[in-house]
Amino acid sequence: MLKALVARTRFGNRTIGFPQCQPTLPTRFRGRPEFSSELCRHGCLECVQTCPTEALRIAGGHPECDLGRCLFCGECETACHNGVIRFSRDYSMGASERSDLVIGPDTERKLIQSLSAEMLRLFRRSLRLRQVSAGGCNGCEVEVNVLNTIVFDLGRFGIQFVASPRHADGLLITGPVTENMRSALLKTYEAVPEPKLVIAVGACAISGGPYVNHPQVHNGAASQLKVDLFIPGCPPHPVTTLDALLRLLSRMPTGR
Amino acid sequence: MSHGNTYTCSNNERIPLIDVPTLPTDSFLEEVSRIVQRGGRLAALFVQPFEGKNRLYAVALVGEEGGVMLTSCIVEESYPSLTRVCPQAHLFEREIAELWKVTPVGHPWLKPVRFSDSPIGIAEFFQVEGSDVHEVAVGPVHAGIIEPGHFRFNCVGEEVLHLEIALGYQFRGVEQALAGGPNPRTIHYMETLAGDTSVGHATAYSQIVESLAEVQISLRAMTLRSIALELERLANHTGDLGALAGDVGYSPVASHCGRIRGDFLNLTAMICGNRLGRGIARPGGVGYDLCDDDVSLMAEKLQRAREDVAVAIQLLWNSTSVVDRFEGTGVLDRNLCRELGVVGPAARAAGMERDVRLEYPSDVYRFAQIPVSCWHTGDVFARAYVRWLEICRSADFVQSLLTGIQKETARVQPGAMKANSLAVALVEGWRGEICHVACTDGEGRFRWYKVVDPSFHNWSGLAWAMRNQQISDFPLCNKSFNLSYCGHDL
Numbered sequence: 103m104l105k106a107l108v109a110r111t112r113f114g115n116r117t118i119g120f121p122q123c124q125p126t127l128p129t130r131f132r133g134r135p136e137f138s139s140e141l142c143r144h145g146c147l148e149c150v151q152t153c154p155t156e157a158l159r160i161a162g163g164h165p166e167c168d169l170g171r172c173l174f175c176g177e178c179e180t181a182c183h184n185g186v187i188r189f190s191r192d193y194s195m196g197a198s199e200r201s202d203l204v205i206g207p208d209t210e211r212k213l214i215q216s217l218s219a220e221m222l223r224l225f226r227r228s229l230r231l232r233q234v235s236a237g238g239c240n241g242c243e244v245e246v247n248v249l250n251t252i253v254f255d256l257g258r259f260g261i262q263f264v265a266s267p268r269h270a271d272g273l274l275i276t277g278p279v280t281e282n283m284r285s286a287l288l289k290t291y292e293a294v295p296e297p298k299l300v301i302a303v304g305a306c307a308i309s310g311g312p313y314v315n316h317p318q319v320h321n322g323a324a325s326q327l328k329v330d331l332f333i334p335g336c337p338p339h340p341v342t343t344l345d346a347l348l349r350l351l352s353r354m355p356t357g358r
Numbered sequence: 359m360s361h362g363n364t365y366t367c368s369n370n371e372r373i374p375l376i377d378v379p380t381l382p383t384d385s386f387l388e389e390v391s392r393i394v395q396r397g398g399r400l401a402a403l404f405v406q407p408f409e410g411k412n413r414l415y416a417v418a419l420v421g422e423e424g425g426v427m428l429t430s431c432i433v434e435e436s437y438p439s440l441t442r443v444c445p446q447a448h449l450f451e452r453e454i455a456e457l458w459k460v461t462p463v464g465h466p467w468l469k470p471v472r473f474s475d476s477p478i479g480i481a482e483f484f485q486v487e488g489s490d491v492h493e494v495a496v497g498p499v500h501a502g503i504i505e506p507g508h509f510r511f512n513c514v515g516e517e518v519l520h521l522e523i524a525l526g527y528q529f530r531g532v533e534q535a536l537a538g539g540p541n542p543r544t545i546h547y548m549e550t551l552a553g554d555t556s557v558g559h560a561t562a563y564s565q566i567v568e569s570l571a572e573v574q575i576s577l578r579a580m581t582l583r584s585i586a587l588e589l590e591r592l593a594n595h596t597g598d599l600g601a602l603a604g605d606v607g608y609s610p611v612a613s614h615c616g617r618i619r620g621d622f623l624n625l626t627a628m629i630c631g632n633r634l635g636r637g638i639a640r641p642g643g644v645g646y647d648l649c650d651d652d653v654s655l656m657a658e659k660l661q662r663a664r665e666d667v668a669v670a671i672q673l674l675w676n677s678t679s680v681v682d683r684f685e686g687t688g689v690l691d692r693n694l695c696r697e698l699g700v701v702g703p704a705a706r707a708a709g710m711e712r713d714v715r716l717e718y719p720s721d722v723y724r725f726a727q728i729p730v731s732c733w734h735t736g737d738v739f740a741r742a743y744v745r746w747l748e749i750c751r752s753a754d755f756v757q758s759l760l761t762g763i764q765k766e767t768a769r770v771q772p773g774a775m776k777a778n779s780l781a782v783a784l785v786e787g788w789r790g791e792i793c794h795v796a797c798t799d800g801e802g803r804f805r806w807y808k809v810v811d812p813s814f815h816n817w818s819g820l821a822w823a824m825r826n827q828q829i830s831d832f833p834l835c836n837k838s839f840n841l842s843y844c845g846h847d848l
Contacts, residue, residue, distance in 0.1 A: 106610045109670065128628060129628070130628070175637060176637065177542070239550035239552060240842065250503075253617050263503055280528060283506055286506065313531075319531075
């Protein structure tokens, strides 16, 4: 017991200050891509050809990236000799609408809309989520799970993952929705009482990710259910997920 | 080199496809069972098409004699099952029956492995007869943030008589999609085969391409790749020890380990920006290089995490109530491990010195040895303790690698893969032996690509470890193996 207390003292408080202060991210972190389209040598298509998931395309002479398909591998940034594409350190990438995830050089940065007043009254201070992995590779799953550690301490925001869908206010879905998980996913959704939320985490759950158009998968959660929140990444950094959840619940400090 | 019945090659060696012997079916079965009876194990057993026929390949490993043994035979609609004499073939043969409609005659139970072309979960389950027997069905959606799978327990009271594990919910069709590659998506399939083993599988794939292209990568690249592989082991072992503590209600260690696991992930992210090591291992070397300042910062942070994890894990071993819950729970002994072909920490926890890093070293493990960590009791304690020993050794190993990184290029262009060739890549991932086998066509593209995740061997081990245990100990036993669902389902 004494040794446990000594260890506790040694380790101190390890919970990050986010959202009150900016999070510490790896130096090489790849967040929201930015485009300097004036540098683009139109028609070389090297970025497009290197993209594993067809997230990139040239639209109206400008590169455009679908964050819902993007694996944030950075291959396009390396392939482009003109420095048109650069992955920024902007970790705040969640979106309320699927179309908001398609961004180009002149796209207005759209933040997540918080829930309606009635939904906020119900969920702002207490949100219970049931996680369903529907073909996820355990990448998104482990990065969602770390939100429960003392580092992110999700409980301080009143958000909790629960075992039973009947105790939940919504589903957090990972994976491309394999045919073999489709029925279990839908049954779990039905078991959640109304009103309920659906959150799609990671490229697979948004678009199918690397498995897009495989006959064994359904290209993400939106193929089956109405999705209220999309969180891109492969997997999303835990801060990206936390940021999106807090914005949805209107719990970000003012001005952020 | 060929010895008539088998072709013996090394890990990471290109073999002309024509050199792989094609035996009569009887001789093939005899040869494989002889290797297994002499203490060898099946790394892979699979069918692939060959000149319009089904060709059955075996990749067998004979630890002490060394070498990777390859052999094959042509099979028609059926052949005599190998499982009768070699139980570790059982899941491979179920897979063969499911995918290729080739029947291993005499196999005890040919039900689908992944339900790749039949409705999921619709199969007969093993049933224990008796008036007091009851069944408990769990999953596919489990309590907790975890992948899906179905567990069917046959119990009398609290005691589990038999556990059947039915998977396939994660089936994404990866192997089928790999044929005809490589293409820009290939490496991303590898990094998401089992997303918690991104570096392990991406390293195996990189080695396959390098072997088939017969390209030599730099020592710097090998070192960086191995550092990432060991960091992956450190993060996962630390997380699992924390989760084991949590499963017996010892929350201080669960809390500390949850945080320290993140420290190891953040070290990986220092290399490539991604906490799971996406982007590090690439054919020809590594996708990201480190500068000298990164190296010294990494050594410093690793040292701190190493000290912290030691403090946290000592609390576990000092708590008699924790050790009491771990000891004697979920025993999987050496004989069962051998019969079932169990790999990784689960085998080493039963006293088997089974570790690819020692037996079939590739990359930097050929020049720098890491001691194999074993324990002998085969219970939850042993599986936890082996993980702890491996944390110590991996951390020391990474520290020593960090002090001697050569100044040279971190990546070479692998060039085209040779046509009509085959290669085997074995990597000791944190769960155990990862085996990739690939074969090129006449144009040097993948004719086929076979993946065996360590979980494919070990799920049966978990089922056996649960026999005569209390059903309430299932979470503890399960976590002590912590197997991959998607790595199994592919």
